Amino acid sequence: DAGVIQSPRHEVTEMGQEVTLRCKPISGHNSLFWYRQTMMRGLELLIYFNNNVPIDDSGMPEDRFSAKMPNASFSTLKIQPSEPRDSAVYFCASSFRDYGYTFGSGTRLTVV
Amino acid sequence: KNEVEQSPQNLTAQEGEFITINCSYSVGISALHWLQQHPGGGIVSLFMLSSGKKKHGRLIATINIQEKHSSLHITASHPRDSAVYICAVTSGSRLTFGEGTQLTVNP
Numbered sequence: 001d002a003g004v005i006q007s008p009r010h011e012v013t014e015m016g017q018e019v020t021l022r023c024k025p026i027s028g029h030n031s032l033f034w035y036r037q038t039m040m041r042g043l044e045l046l047i048y049f050n051n052n053v054p055i056d057d058s059g060m061p062e063d064r065f066s067a068k069m070p071n072a073s074f075s076t077l078k079i080q081p082s083e084p085r086d087s088a089v090y091f092c093a094s095s096f097r098d099y100g101y102t103f104g105s106g107t108r109l110t111v112v
Numbered sequence: 113k114n115e116v117e118q119s120p121q122n123l124t125a126q127e128g129e130f131i132t133i134n135c136s137y138s139v140g141i142s143a144l145h146w147l148q149q150h151p152g153g154g155i156v157s158l159f160m161l162s163s164g165k166k167k168h169g170r171l172i173a174t175i176n177i178q179e180k181h182s183s184l185h186i187t188a189s190h191p192r193d194s195a196v197y198i199c200a201v202t203s204g205s206r207l208t209f210g211e212g213t214q215l216t217v218n219p
Contacts, residue, residue, distance in 0.1 A: 042209060042211050042212065044209075091155060093155075100145075100160045101145065101160075102157065103147075103154070103155040103156070103157070106153050106155075
C-alpha cells in the first residue's frame with residue numbers, strides 16, 4: 001500500500017481564492033482525519049469521518065472550511081475564501097478502528 | 113490545562129545517552145500514541161499502547177493507566193533520533209495531541 005496520499009504537497013494561493021486539499025486514505029481504513037499544524041497551536045483536529053460520515057467537525061475553524069468524503073477512498077478539505085491565517089500544514093490520517101494511525105505527508109498551504 | 117502534557121519541551125543530549133520523554137493525560141483514553149516528526153514535517157507513528165510496555169529497536173514505550181502517564185525511552189541515542197516526539201491520546205476515535213518534545217542529539 002502506498003500509504004495515505006495527500007495532494008498537493010505545497011500550495012501557494014492569494015487571499016480570497018478557493019483552496020482544495022485532497023486525501024486518499026489507506027484502503028480498508030474506516031476512519032479519516034484532517035489535522036492542521038501551526039507553530040502557534042501545534043496539531044489540531046479539524047474534522048474526522050467514520051465510514052464516510054462526518055462524526056466530529058467541532059475543530060473546523062469557521063464556515064469558510066468544509067470537508068467531504070464522498071466515498072471510502074477520497075476526501076477533500078476546502079477553504080473558501082482563503083485567508084493568510086489559514087497558512088499551515090494540513091495533514092490527513094486514516095485508521096482502522098483503533099489499530100494505529102497512518103499520516104499523509106501533509107500539504108503546506110501558504111496564503112499570501 | 114491541556115488534556116495531554118509532555119515534558120520536557122526541549123531536550124538536548126549527547127550521542128549515546130539514554131533519553132526519557134514523559135507524557136501525562138487527564139482524560140479517559142482507549143489508547144496512547146507516540147509519534148515522531150522530523151524536520152520536513154512527516155509524521156510517523158512509533159507506538160500505540162493501551163497497557164504495559166512495547167519495544168521497537170532502541171525505542172521503548174511504557175504506560176501506567178492508573179497514573180495516567182506514559183514514557184518514551186530511547187537507548188543509545190543517535191543524531192538521527194533528532195526530531196519532535198509527540199504524545200497523543202485516543203478518546204473515542206479522536207486524537208488529542210501534546211505539544212511535542214523537541215529532541216536534539218549531538219554527535
